[in-house]
Amino acid sequence: MDLSVIIPCYNEEESLHELYKRVLATCKKADVKTYEIILINDGSDDKTLSIMKEMSAKDKKLVIVDLSRNHGHQIALSAGLSQATGNHVFILDADLQDPPELLHPMLERARAGIDVVYGKRAVRKGETWFKLFASKAFYKTLSYLSDIKIPENVGDFRLISKRVHEQLQAMPEQHRFIRGMISWIGYEQEAFLYERDARFAGVTKYSFTKLMQFSIDAISSFSIRPLRISLVFALLGALLAMLLGSYAIYSYIFKDTISGWTSLATIITFFSSLQLICIGVIGEYIGRTYIQTKERPLYIIRQIYKTSGKK
């Protein structure tokens, strides 16, 4: 199989026909001999599934993956990835915000040896200022908190090679932030600038809660720094406690203080900073356990060179 196209769909009944038409046309034009189009129905409660079934009855290249309920975009995408068999995998949204026609130029880059050709939005049409602002704030926080570089203004719209796809399949983590995981994998990755269109039909399927969940998954999958921050607070707290304690003792000796205040103030500041330090230390261990339980491969070897011959 030359190419797998993966499209997660949640209540996209209005877009499906147009989507299918454009994806099919672009696959034909892109000079790929064998390809499959994998549509994932992520627990839609409109006619999405029945339209998919109708379409697949007429076309053997369509693969429909019907999930048991709405699992969310990233999980739907993972389900599609687990079924893909192509040498290249093309991921796009069902709402036609990412033009399928870009397959051809993206494939050219891929054929030139680029493993991940990721769409980077030069222009984003039809998005609210709130979404643009939230997205900017999110990527700033993410790049501060995490150890690897995750490019800004980039979604899951991309073309990936077989070896990247295989590595992705070898990452069994539960909370999935796929674009970050692909960044983490490495190899040759390149941005492809494009104009992001407005939705073809319907409204965004990312509710505010889903967006929050997505951001928390992203930050916590790539960093244990938030846990470490409690240690920083603890040390600051300890410093403050020392200052407060000395002030309390100073007041006891040189000023008229209410009896009991000095001892109370020093005890409270001392023990609360002690607690913060302990929480910080526990956080450090929890962080390590967390990283370990993800069971990611330690590293990915690009290639091993060996010259055979007599020694």
Ligand code: UDP
């Ligand atoms: N989607 C999904 N499950 C969800 C939410 C979204 O499969 O729970 C799909 C949706 O059908 C679309 C893609 O994920 O194909 C991106 O969603 P959307 O266009 O609503 O997000 P936005 O472009 O507004 O960020």
Ligand code: MG
């Ligand atoms: Mg969209």
